[in-house]
Amino acid sequence: MSHLSTSERDRYAGITEEITRIPLHYPARLGWWICFGFALLLLLLFFVSVTVLFRYGVGVWGNNIPVNWGLAIANYIWFLGIGHAGTLISAMLLLVGAHWRNSLNRFAEAMTLFAVVCAGLYPILHLGRPWLFYWMAPYPNTMTVWPQFKSPLTWDFFAVLTYLTVSVLFWYIGIVPDLAAVRDRAKRRGAQIFYGLAALGWRGSARHWARWRQSYRLTAAIAVPLVVSVHSEISLLFAAGPIPGWDSTVFPPYFVLGAAFSGFAVVAMIAVVLRHALGLGDLVTPRHLDLLGKFLLATGLMTGYGYFAEVFTALYAGGIYEKGTLLDRLSGQYAWSYWGAAFANFVPLQLLWWRRVRRNPVLLFLIGLSVSIGMWFERYMLLVTALYRDYLVSSWGEYHASFWEWALYTGMLGVFLVPFLLFVRFLPVISAFEVKEALFTEEHHA
Amino acid sequence: MHEPLPRTEPVFGLLAEFDGADDLMSGVRKAHDEGFRRMDAFSPFPIEGLAEALGHRDMRVPWLTLFGGIFGAALGYGMQAYTNLDYPIIVGGRPLIAAPAFMLITFELMVLFAVLFSIGGMLALNRLPRLHHPLFDLEEFHLASNDKFFLLILSNDERFERDRTRAFLASLKPVRIELIEHTEEPV
Numbered sequence: 241m242s243h244l245s246t247s248e249r250d251r252y253a254g255i256t257e258e259i260t261r262i263p264l265h266y267p268a269r270l271g272w273w274i275c276f277g278f279a280l281l282l283l284l285l286f287f288v289s290v291t292v293l294f295r296y297g298v299g300v301w302g303n304n305i306p307v308n309w310g311l312a313i314a315n316y317i318w319f320l321g322i323g324h325a326g327t328l329i330s331a332m333l334l335l336v337g338a339h340w341r342n343s344l345n346r347f348a349e350a351m352t353l354f355a356v357v358c359a360g361l362y363p364i365l366h367l368g369r370p371w372l373f374y375w376m377a378p379y380p381n382t383m384t385v386w387p388q389f390k391s392p393l394t395w396d397f398f399a400v401l402t403y404l405t406v407s408v409l410f411w412y413i414g415i416v417p418d419l420a421a422v423r424d425r426a427k428r429r430g431a432q433i434f435y436g437l438a439a440l441g442w443r444g445s446a447r448h449w450a451r452w453r454q455s456y457r458l459t460a461a462i463a464v465p466l467v468v469s470v471h472s473e474i475s476l477l478f479a480a481g482p483i484p485g486w487d488s489t490v491f492p493p494y495f496v497l498g499a500a501f502s503g504f505a506v507v508a509m510i511a512v513v514l515r516h517a518l519g520l521g522d523l524v525t526p527r528h529l530d531l532l533g534k535f536l537l538a539t540g541l542m543t544g545y546g547y548f549a550e551v552f553t554a555l556y557a558g559g560i561y562e563k564g565t566l567l568d569r570l571s572g573q574y575a576w577s578y579w580g581a582a583f584a585n586f587v588p589l590q591l592l593w594w595r596r597v598r599r600n601p602v603l604l605f606l607i608g609l610s611v612s613i614g615m616w617f618e619r620y621m622l623l624v625t626a627l628y629r630d631y632l633v634s635s636w637g638e639y640h641a642s643f644w645e646w647a648l649y650t651g652m653l654g655v656f657l658v659p660f661l662l663f664v665r666f667l668p669v670i671s672a673f674e675v676k677e678a679l680f681t682e683e684h685h686a
Numbered sequence: 687m688h689e690p691l692p693r694t695e696p697v698f699g700l701l702a703e704f705d706g707a708d709d710l711m712s713g714v715r716k717a718h719d720e721g722f723r724r725m726d727a728f729s730p731f732p733i734e735g736l737a738e739a740l741g742h743r744d745m746r747v748p749w750l751t752l753f754g755g756i757f758g759a760a761l762g763y764g765m766q767a768y769t770n771l772d773y774p775i776i777v778g779g780r781p782l783i784a785a786p787a788f789m790l791i792t793f794e795l796m797v798l799f800a801v802l803f804s805i806g807g808m809l810a811l812n813r814l815p816r817l818h819h820p821l822f823d824l825e826e827f828h829l830a831s832n833d834k835f836f837l838l839i840l841s842n843d844e845r846f847e848r849d850r851t852r853a854f855l856a857s858l859k860p861v862r863i864e865l866i867e868h869t870e871e872p873v
Contacts, residue, residue, distance in 0.1 A: 252833035386769035424828035450737035
């Protein structure tokens with residue numbers, strides 16, 4: 241009776257097999273252990289730098305007056321920006337019904353989670369007394385004072401907390417049906433218990449799916465404006481300050497697009513690596529790389545507009561301090577960060593106009609790497625070049641990141657990589673049921 | 687929809703297994719036409735219209751989301767207004783209740799509570815997490831997350847009669863039909 245031929249049914253089973261074999265029978269164990277060992281070393285470095293920071297205070301960093309924000313906040317913005325692409329890919333493409341998202345959304349969301357954790361750690365570590373960060377929360381305390389809700393620092397607290405919670409929940413309810421698939425295939429007792437508990441007893445009931453779908457789509461619909469609000473909020477931290485080079489109306493869209501740009505770069509890098517390491521060539525196809533390349537190019541050009549608008553408004557408005565900051569950016573002491581950003585973000589990017597480049601994993605990886613470095617330069621440039629010379633010559637100064645700032649940054653990559661590698665090893669990295677659903681609908685519409 | 691309980695019903699239900707989503711869908715439609723109401727379908731991925739075919743119409747999750755959003759926004763704005771009035775700090779002659787400055791946290795909490803209500807409500811209405819279910823006792827049921835499609839008629843359906851329901855399910859030409867026993871101890 242079934243007009244679904246055996247081979248088509250085998251494809252469903254094949255998809256489940258291809259995805260669930262990764263957590264259950266991990267293919268590249270040696271390579272994984274090498275990466276994980278390296279990530280653990282980075283994590284160790286993180287703990288050492290945090291211990292030093294807690295022991296001696298933020299004085300171990302190069303922050304000073306006038307440059308009282310340095311790598312800490314530049315990295316905060318950088319990490320949070322990387323996180324945003326995961327939500328955008330997942331939520332936005334779900335809402336517009338782009339089926340090709342299914343091969344990318346799971347690991348893009350995981351990237352978001354761990355990037356947001358790294359981002360969230362930075363403002364806390366940047367506080368003079370980080371162990372008191374909970375003072376930012378409005379709780380009835382013995383001092384009978386409340387947080388200052390008109391301060392962007394408190395906005396940060398709520399924005400990052402909300403973003404982290406929403407990302408975790410969105411990712412988790414998206415992974416539950418696949419955890420059930422892994423549970424159903426697990427042979428070892430420990431794995432059965434682990435995946436069994438994590439799958440919450442999911443059994444694929446149509447009523448469950450119906451409510452799940454409502455909830456998943458609504459969360460996605462809310463997550464897209466959330467991304468915009470979170471990064472706009474960060475840019476308001478800058479734009480609300482009367483510092484030349486910051487006080488600009490283009491900042492919110494410029495920051496949001498830059499965030500998406502850097503995030504797509506990292507998603508492209510992760511896609512290339514996972515595809516190669518786990519043999520997922522059938523699921524993450526050259527078409528996916530092609531689309532990621534297009535996204536990268538589009539968001540990159542929009543970020544380029546931000547660069548242009550900054551220069552244009554400074555020149556058009558003609559304020560002497562604005563122009564001074566512009567000149568400092570182009571040719572001052574930190575001109576390397578401006579030109580580094582301009583070069584790394586836009587020159588290699590232009591290769592993506594060619595389809596063959598977009599479909600070439602190695603080139604796409606290298607362009608992604610260049611963009612993530614370039615965006616880091618940009619965040620550094622925005623912070624430091626605006627602060628080191630402001631209105632008064634008497635308050636001009638220099639900023640040099642100290643050893644412990646660099647150590648913390650390097651260690652923070654471990655905070656990102658360790659959980660990400662655990663995710664790759666133990667959880668389904670690609671959404672099996674959504675790939676099947678896409679296959680099913682495609683065949684029905686064909 | 688209540689599931690049959692061990693102390694009132696002798697068995698849990700009858701389960702039919704299908705190879706394809708279309709077979710399941712037409713089976714569900716026929717069962718609905720036959721008068722069965724207490725039934726459920728299981729599939730490895732969400733199928734458009736399947737829950738509706740079962741007679742499931744539930745808009746509580748979207749309403750909960752909306753309610754959560756309104757609640758969060760009110761909470762966010764109210765919290766900021768309250769704390770500013772409770773411990774007034776007047777800076778530069780600006781108003782204590784500064785709506786523009788409050789909007790960001792109001793928005794964030796609106797989003798936070800909308801999502802918490804949506805997902806929490808979805809799990810609660812689905813009775814999840816649930817560690818065990820009579821269906822998990824069935825040898826083949828693990829294929830529901832792989833490539834098989836199941837139709838379950840619960841024993842507390844008004845028209846449920848073990849032999850006649852089995853005969854009806856057999857008319858749908860499934861791969862197999864299984865009787866699902868209760869696996870929980872009678873209370």
